[in-house]
Amino acid sequence: MTLPTPSLPLRDTARAYGRITRLLHWSIAALMLWQFIGMGLRLALGRTPLVSFFVGSHQQVGTVLFLLIALRLLWSLANRRNRPGHGAGLPGLAARLGHGALYLVMLIVPVAALLRAYGGERGFAPFGFEIFAAQQPPIGWMVGIGDALHGELGWLLLALIAGHVLMVGLHEGMWRDGTLARMAGGRRRAGP
Template sequence: MTQTQMKTALPLRDTPQLYGRITRLLHWSIAALMLWQFVGMGLKLALGRQPIVAFFVGSHQKVGTVLFVLIVLRVVWALTNRRNRPHHGDGVVGLAARLGHLALYGAMILVPLSALMRAYGGERGFAPFGFPIFAPQQPPIGWMVQFGELLHGELAWVTLALIAGHVLMVGVHEGMWRDGTLTRMAGRRRA
């Protein structure tokens, strides 16, 4: 590796200037899987029972399970890198960024937790990828199923709204403020 390549190589861990390879991998993997989940649920609402809908919705539990694992890893990784990450800024804008990220992380954790609660209390059990995690409840634990049902879908749409706000703010950072926020997560190091 040449000296120039070593200077531009993306670090594994986060730095105050940019997010490292692991953060980026987790971020964009979660983004892609979230997109899959929301496209499937949007198609279900728009089209009802159609083959294309079954293609997406049939994988909802499996994709959700992978998402939950990635989100937990993302939270743990963010906590271990919290002192090395790019700063969100000071003042009201920095506070809004921190609160927005906290709300997004909270929603991303609560959505699958509510699905797990629903599954634990339900009569079908939970066996993603064929590995039993929760046995079916006979009789079902009604309050768990109802509470999980109530939270899962509603919080998922709240999460989508938070994601839309997140994307909108990236546009503001790049289009108006030109501060390199997108570059720190998606692009190369600034020269």
């Protein structure tokens, strides 16, 4: 049996995530998919026109991602008392920790890139607007930290996202608790 889904509000509720949260979530997901496809192709194929097509937009897409992630965090804080709960006990704690890790790594990855860009000799000018001028000479420790964290934590982020998707699959396939419906829409099941 399925229950009809009432019209979706802008803000989150205890039963479902609102339109703004969903828009931010799925926009971030699509842009991250673009970034990971580009980096995966770069690892697999090296420098090719196809790889250049994806990787050539990495800085611009990363900039938009950073802004969307910051908005998502602020929106999450503004809605923290209205959002669907993660549940009680160990599964609820694991869900809260998993989401916390996702948010933390989603922030650190672009901050590391910004640190590297600020200290680097190329500057930072996404979409043609200079944010940071090139450093002459480069600030080695900034570039070093950025180089050490950005790529490695990017792959950790991919692993966290894979875990997130796997858990959604468990919620839908095994527990049938409507978790996917709260974020993706559709009808919510009345029970097992």
